[in-house]
Amino acid sequence: MTTHAQWVAFYTIVIKEILRFSRIWKQTILPATITTTLYFLIFGQLIGSAIGEMDGIAYHNFIVPGLIMMSVISNAYGNTVASFFSSKFHGHIEELIVSPVPNYIILLGFMGGGIARGLAVGLAVTLVTFFFTDLSIHNGFITISIVVLTAALFSLFGILNGLFAKNFDDISIVPNFVLMPLSYLG
Template sequence: MFSNHKYIAFETIVIREIRRFGRIWLQTLVPPAITIGLYFVIFGNLVGRRIGEMGGFQYMEFIVPGLIMMSVIQNSYSNVVSSFFSHKFQHSIEELLVSPVPNYIILSGFIVGGMARGLAVGTIVTLMSLFFADLEIQNLFITITVVLLTSIVFALAGFINALFANTFDDISIIPTFVLTPLIYLGGVFYSVELLPPFWKFVSGLNPIFYMVNTFRYGILGTSDVNIVWAFFILCVFIVILFTSCLLLLRKGTGLRS
């Protein structure tokens, strides 16, 4: 397949993915915006006023980066897992598998589709946060880079989940029982400085903790983690997950009998 053909195929997958979540915007874009809006009102505004400062910032300012990151993580993941599994469920994935599109293009197309939704919701949430807090981005490069890399990591994770999923239950188990606890324990709502040493150590094993704190560093200029170490972890995750996805696609796991 020539490179311009590959690009057309890649573009086709990305457009199809964006068209899909755009078509069902009431299910894909509005609910996360409402949920995060409620977090802003309840935790940031009502409860936050009584909490006072966290990590040297007003509680609302502290949680805004975490909530933006939470929406990016959840939506990047859920877009890929639900879209790819739907293609499997309806057998429309066969259109792609029979076509000459290389596996890495298929994977990249779905990843960019997931990133598009993650970033779209992230942007909506960021705009909403401006009604509640005055955000002044301290390091634009770090802010954008970490959000892009995090989106890639969770889009890849969603892809693996979709490959192994056989039922609709299978695509909700990981987000419910793994992803949500990791996000909530990843320093979205609190600084790990508040935790006893053991739980502080446990938090260090949670990759989302590094992503949230690096994003917070980009916006607020403060972080509980080493930024270089956080970027290294993100890159390692991307390499491992991308390679795993390609190997699974090559083997035909969950796709070919």
């Protein structure tokens, strides 16, 4: 398979994934944004007003990066695990596997879709937080790099879980026993 054909295959898988979550944005992007906004209002405004400032930093400014990363992580993971498992469940993944597309291109395509959804939700949450706080980014390159790499890592975790899941109940193990406790401990 030529390099150009590999790029076309990668681009096609990524666009398919982006269109999949974009078509149902009311189920993928909007709820995550509203949930994080509620977290911010409850923990940032109500509890934050009781805590006050610490070393000159307001509590709501302190929790905003964590809330953004929580939404990026959960959506990057959720996109790939749902997409990969449903492709496996419905038999679509066999079409990709028997095609001449290398396995790493398939993996990178699904991962690219997870990264795109994580970044889309992260951007939406960031835009909402600008209404409530004076969030400032000190180093844009490092911030974007960390967000993209984190989304890539959790997209890969989603693919792994989707690969080994036998039924729909198995894909909820990681969010319930890993991601949710991390959000409370982090």
